[in-house]
Amino acid sequence: MTTSLQIKARIAQIKASGKVAEPHTWISATSVTKNGKKYTYYRLLKGFRVKSDKEAQQSQKPKLKTKMVSYLGTADSYAYREMQQAIPQGSRLSERARRNEIARLLKQLENLEKQVDADKSQNKRKPRQRALTLL
Numbered sequence: 001m002t003t004s005l006q007i008k009a010r011i012a013q014i015k016a017s018g019k020v021a022e023p024h025t026w027i028s029a030t031s032v033t034k035n036g037k038k039y040t041y042y043r044l045l046k047g048f049r050v051k052s053d054k055e056a057q058q059s060q061k062p063k064l065k066t067k068m069v070s071y072l073g074t075a076d077s078y079a080y081r082e083m084q085q086a087i088p089q090g091s092r093l094s095e096r097a098r099r100n101e102i103a104r105l106l107k108q109l110e111n112l113e114k115q116v117d118a119d120k121s122q123n124k125r126k127p128r129q130r131a132l133t134l135l
Contacts, residue, residue: 004116007109011102019086020098022046025069027083042072042080 014020024047032039045066072080 002108002112004109004112007105007112011105011109014098014102014105017098019082020102021083021086023099023103024048025087027072027080027087039074041074042077042083044069044072044083 021044026045026047028043028045030041030043032041046069047064047066050063050065070079072083074080
């Protein structure tokens with residue numbers, strides 16, 4: 001069985017091998033026309049599911065909301081190129097494999113911590129005191 005230290009060490013090792021984007025993130029392009037020229041800017045977006053009471057009654061799937069994480073600039077910017085390498089696209093399976101491996105390890109770490117917390121809560125129970133009886 002693996003320990004939490006081993007899992008954390010493996011996650012650190014994967015992150016050290018190259019930049020890995022967070023799960024559910026992607027790059028969005030926005031085009032702007034200024035003085036007859038077309039400029040394209042990029043942003044890093046993150047998606048998350050929100051389930052409200054009204055939506056829950058209508059559909060089973062929660063709605064996907066997006067939030068801008070950071071502004072990446074143009075295609076020539078360092079931030080854009082770095083994020084493009086970090087987010088898996090198409091045939092670049094090594095980045096996708098690293099991203100998925102980190103997600104799997106984080107889930108495993110979460111389950112391990114839940115199990116440890118459950119074991120601690122069971123051990124905290126005090127033994128029952130014998131009933132005192134008078135004769």
